[in-house]
Amino acid sequence: MSADDKITLYYSPQTRAAGARVLLEELGAPYDLRVLNMKAGEQRKPEFLAINPLGKVPTIGHRGQIVTEQVAIFIYLPDLFPQAGLTPALDDIRRGPYLRWIAYYGSSSEPAVIDHFMKRDPAPVTQSPYADYDTMLGALEKQLAAGPYLLGERMTAADILWGIALNWTMMFGVVPRNDVFVRYAERITARAAFQRVTAADVEMAAQHAAECAG
Incomplete structure (x- = not known):
């Protein structure tokens, strides 16, 4: 490159x-x-x-x-x-499921979690993009329970997206800390890349706070 x-x-x-x-x-x-x-x-x-x-x-x-x-x-x-x-090839049979779970994050999980956090009633199930909060989470939990990753034994970029998202939402109490979600998030947050970025973020956030205070 x-x-x-x-x-x-x-x-x-x-x-x-x-x-x-x-x-x-x-x-x-x-x-x-x-x-x-x-x-x-x-x-x-x-x-x-x-x-x-x-x-x-x-x-x-x-x-x-x-x-x-x-x-x-x-x-x-x-x-x-x-x-x-970190991505299945176009002719890989896992490509469709991989795209499904990435899209599911943006089209179903995010609106469901925001509505839940804001204590807003979802649209009727026939019009809601995510059916309802419990159904949305239940489908994800069922997929992850087979583990260790969304597509089985192979980690993909979808797992980085979901693992970090679950770590954050569980931290703030928006998603329940059940065993499946906790173990899955821990697999991603224990990785060296996550640890490096988290450490760098702590320093950067402190610098930003100091700049605003000054």
């Missing part, structure tokens, strides 16, 4: 962007960080809104193009670095 192909990750510590950084570390991908101090509101400044009008991270730049949305990033990057083995 040439210098022009290096990934730019627009980033803020201790946010969902950490998952994208862990993924880049797992892929062994060359990348640069463009760090936004969200405590100072840098994500709402015109410079970043011109890149991502929603003011969200993670956002990546690559080959002069911008990719937003966590699910898109988790599909795009592993396909860009297939040698890392």
